Amino acid sequence: DIVMTQSPLSLPVTPGEPASISCRSSQSLLHRNGNNYLDWYLQKPGQSPQLLIYLGSNRASGVPDRFSGSGSGTYFTLEISRVEAEDVGVYYCMESLQTPKTFGQGTRLEIK
Amino acid sequence: EVQLAESGGGLVQPGGSLRLSCAASGFIFSDSWMTWVRQAPGKGLEWVANINEDGSDKYYLGSVKGRFTISRDNAKNSLYLQMNSVTTDDTAVYYCAKDALTANYPHWGQGTLVTVSS
Secondary structure: OOOOOOOOOOOEEEEOOOOEEEEEEEEEOOOOOOOEEEEEEOOOOOOEEEEEEEOEEEEEEOOOOEEEEEEEEEEEEEOOOOOOOOOOOOEEEEOEEEEEEEEEOOEEEEEO | OEEEEEEEHHOOOOHHOOOEEEEEEEOOOOOOOEEEEEEOOOOEEEEEEEEEOOOEEEOOOOOEEEEEEEEEEOOOOOEEEEEOOHHHHHHHHEEEOOOOOOOOEEEEOEEEEEOOOO
């Protein structure tokens, strides 16, 4: 199984400031079709996970443009250009290349 | 609007069985792969199993293989997870999710809590 490693695990951020979360995979997530099978999810307190970014860099429907994803192969980054209070929660990366699909440990973003 | 509603969770003794259901609406159920993901209390997300459109292909997390069975009834727009020989490690909120063509999960249910305890 592919192992996903996120950092940091805790991320205190001042509103209006940027934030960045990294995710490394134990195997390349680059498919021969040119897509990186790496997704980002946010689980807000008390809610189900919601898809933010798919295939490494594509924002899901309704996701604000302050969220962006980048990276290729085994290293990926989720960036929030200006953190807002509603961005609080746990962020997970997930590889969708193989079965079983595996998630990172999660990064808890909190507001300072 | 896509809606997924899990049910069937509850308290079960170690070694017991439980069947979870997920009622789907708002999309053509028979055209979609479906997945179960779980989350132990205070822990992260864990992919459990998925099933293809007609139920002929099924894949499982190693630790549940041979104990859990994923199935579906396209006539009833429903997804199931039969859980047998459960252990305390199976205690979690179980979510059903609709697969997108790009292999990710844009739609999730609200989850159902399974507690394995004597």
